[in-house]
Amino acid sequence: MLAVVLLLLFSATPAHAATGTYLRLGHFSMDQARVEATLDGVKLGTLDYAQLYDYRRVEPGDHVVEFRTDPASPVLRSVLVKAGEGKAYTVIDSASAMKVLEDDVSLPPNGQARLRVINAGDAEMDLLRGSVFVHRNVPANSTTGYAVMLPGSDALQITQRGKESTRLEATLESGAVYTLLVSARRIELRTDAKGAQVVPGGGQETGFGGMAGGWDWLTALVIALIVGVAMFSVRGRLFRFG
Numbered sequence: 001m002l003a004v005v006l007l008l009l010f011s012a013t014p015a016h017a018a019t020g021t022y023l024r025l026g027h028f029s030m031d032q033a034r035v036e037a038t039l040d041g042v043k044l045g046t047l048d049y050a051q052l053y054d055y056r057r058v059e060p061g062d063h064v065v066e067f068r069t070d071p072a073s074p075v076l077r078s079v080l081v082k083a084g085e086g087k088a089y090t091v092i093d094s095a096s097a098m099k100v101l102e103d104d105v106s107l108p109p110n111g112q113a114r115l116r117v118i119n120a121g122d123a124e125m126d127l128l129r130g131s132v133f134v135h136r137n138v139p140a141n142s143t144t145g146y147a148v149m150l151p152g153s154d155a156l157q158i159t160q161r162g163k164e165s166t167r168l169e170a171t172l173e174s175g176a177v178y179t180l181l182v183s184a185r186r187i188e189l190r191t192d193a194k195g196a197q198v199v200p201g202g203g204q205e206t207g208f209g210g211m212a213g214g215w216d217w218l219t220a221l222v223i224a225l226i227v228g229v230a231m232f233s234v235r236g237r238l239f240r241f242g
Helices: 002-011 216-240
Strands: 021-027 034-039 040-047 056-058 061-068 077-085 089-095 097-103 113-119 123-129 132-138 147-149 156-160 165-166 176-182 185-194
Touching: 021 034, 021 040, 021 077, 021 123, 034 147, 077 097, 113 123, 113 132, 132 147, 156 176, 165 185
Parallel strands: 021 089, 113 176
Antiparallel strands: 021 056, 034 040, 034 061, 061 077, 089 097, 113 147, 123 132, 123 156, 156 165, 176 185
16 A cells, blocks of 8 residues: 555656646637637637637647638638647637737746736726736737736726726636636636646636646645555554564
């Protein structure tokens, strides 16, 4: 039993080690209510306006993303993604053009969080946290760089020119990376990564979800308890039969 536990301990992947290459697609161009998406000629499904797919793992190398108005129609828009090992990408169409965004899913410094904005709406906007500007004068159909932020539960305020401001209750966790999606239909905060591990579903992890990418402190504690019980059991047998 002890040998098995030690094998699991040393063969597990540390939670901070990013592995794999990931790609996700989003439709934010208002010229089409929905599009049919294909990746390397394989149909992925229908994307409604303002919808972003979850990450999917792909092989490093060149990948072709195509959008059509329906499965039988000619290609509406396409783009080539040159995917690198261990990288993550978001491909979106916005203002009738395809864009490839390289997502920084590396671990934020000093236990902080990282957040960027994809403004696929039709108006310039500001993003504030509390009363502090995070991103300012973000043009329509543009993407910001990543802002490093302290973790916490302060609400995000999105102010779009000529529109009422929107307040979004959000908790930014230490070591996590986020994308704020702004469109004419909705505003959504997606969790892209935690501890330098891509979050495929883009949602908040629950339960023991932190173990999915490798072992963390809770896993290490459980393993240590198992090792302790195993050693105590072995010691008891030695005293009984020694």
